[in-house]
Amino acid sequence: MANTEDISFGYLLNDVTLLFRKHFDRRAVRFGLTRAQWRATKMLYHREGLRQTELAESLEMEPIAVGRVIDRLQAAGFVERRADPKDRRAWRLYTTEQARGIIDGMELIARDLRRDATAGITHAELTQAMTVLNRIKENLQALDAIDTVPGRDE
DSSP: OOOGGGOOHHHHHHHHHHHHHHHHHHHHGGGTOOHHHHHHHHHHHHSTTEEHHHHHHHHTOOHHHHHHHHHHHHHTTSEEEEEETTEEEEEEEEEOHHHHHHHHHHHHHHHHHHHHHTTTOOHHHHHHHHHHHHHHHHHHHHHHHHHTSTTOOO
16 A cells, blocks of 8 residues: 555645646636636625625635626626625625526536546545545644644644
């Protein structure tokens, strides 16, 4: 059995992620949205009325970066900002009819790409891989909790 320290797991995971992104971008170019714009649009479609800070948190992005994404989406007619009735300083974000018109097409691209990427992989293999990846994610999240303990110095 290989020593786990010798496995280039991080590099492989990064390569898979980059390839997914590359192929998604190629297929989605006809909609004129970047991956970040698509993620924001999809999140807003499913959770209409989020504040920009809530969207940034959900997307795990910096609020300033999300602000730029929303500015571009608004300029392109995909998102609109509406005043928050409970806080006059805040805005709520909503998808437009134009955005709702491309959601199905973008979902189809994502579904087809997942199908193509998992060709020749059984359901059991994919389930096991997802289980392992989720455990790795949980381990890394636990490290975040340890790293944020006050007074802990290494």
